Amino acid sequence: AQKITQTQPGMFVQEKEAVTLDCTYDTSDPSYGLFWYKQPSSGEMIFLIYQGSYDQQNATEGRYSLNFQKARKSANLVISASQLGDSAMYFCAMRAYSGAGSYQLTFGKGTKLSVIP
Amino acid sequence: NAGVTQTPKFRILKIGQSMTLQCAQDMNHNYMYWYRQDPGMGLKLIYYSVGAGITDKGEVPNGYNVSRSTTEDFPLRLELAAPSQTSVYFCASSQDTSLNYEQYFGPGTRLTVT
Numbered sequence: 044a045q046k047i048t049q050t051q052p053g054m055f056v057q058e059k060e061a062v063t064l065d066c067t068y069d070t071s072d073p074s075y076g077l078f079w080y081k082q083p084s085s086g087e088m089i090f091l092i093y094q095g096s097y098d099q100q101n102a103t104e105g106r107y108s109l110n111f112q113k114a115r116k117s118a119n120l121v122i123s124a125s126q127l128g129d130s131a132m133y134f135c136a137m138r139a140y141s142g143a144g145s146y147q148l149t150f151g152k153g154t155k156l157s158v159i160p
Numbered sequence: 161n162a163g164v165t166q167t168p169k170f171r172i173l174k175i176g177q178s179m180t181l182q183c184a185q186d187m188n189h190n191y192m193y194w195y196r197q198d199p200g201m202g203l204k205l206i207y208y209s210v211g212a213g214i215t216d217k218g219e220v221p222n223g224y225n226v227s228r229s230t231t232e233d234f235p236l237r238l239e240l241a242a243p244s245q246t247s248v249y250f251c252a253s254s255q256d257t258s259l260n261y262e263q264y265f266g267p268g269t270r271l272t273v274t
Contacts (some may be wrong), residue, residue, distance in 0.1 A: 047202075076261050078261075078263075085272075086268050087267055088203075088250065088265035090262050090263070090264075093262060094246060095261075122176065124254065136202075136203075145208070145210065145216060146256065147218065147219075148193070148203075148205065150195075150203045151202050153200075153201075153202055
């Protein structure tokens with residue numbers, strides 16, 4: 044079974060500082076993908092970044108980067124130069140084979156990030 | 161290009177009532193999904209579909225039904241609503257190919273069962 048663990052229920056970061064949100068995963072599927080989604084207080088799910096298990100380089104998207112450590116089964120999200128608008132819930136998710144010819148997305152419980160002015 | 165749309169945005173049901181949550185996408189995605197998000201939790205997969213006429217159960221399918229008669233639409237049916245079904249429901253779609261695995265989410269439906 045697939046599992047995503049986010050051990051930080053809440054995090055605080057000073058504006059303009061960098062912050063790392065932790066995510067560890069467990070799967071027996073050798074081909075999988077890892078996502079980070081942002082959920083602001085308005086409720087929508089916003090895609091941030093994707094990392095495939097066979098990708099050689101860590102994914103980056105603007106101020107977001109994914110620190111992928113395959114041997115440790117971790118996929119931490121790094122946000123550089125935090126902004127007030129980054130205050131939100133952040134979910135780590137994994138796409139992996141779930142049997143019967145299908146891939147499914149499994150979500151962690153999320154980390155609530157608060158950016159302090 | 162509207163993306164993924166969901167109706168209604170909010171709904172209050174009495175115990176035992178039934179309703180259908182509507183979901184539509186205009187991106188010609190084969191894959192569509194229904195998730196529920198309970199307070200303070202991540203999303204859990206209810207049902208998914210890999211194409212018109214094909215659906216399958218996710219992690220928490222009990223109390224729900226789905227159908228997929230067209231590529232665009234993927235309605236979720238709640239029969240005999242129970243307080244445990246109070247949640248926010250998200251519909252999503254994806255290409256799910258090596259070029260793009262991203263799931264695109266609708267705005268959600270907040271359902272309260274009392």
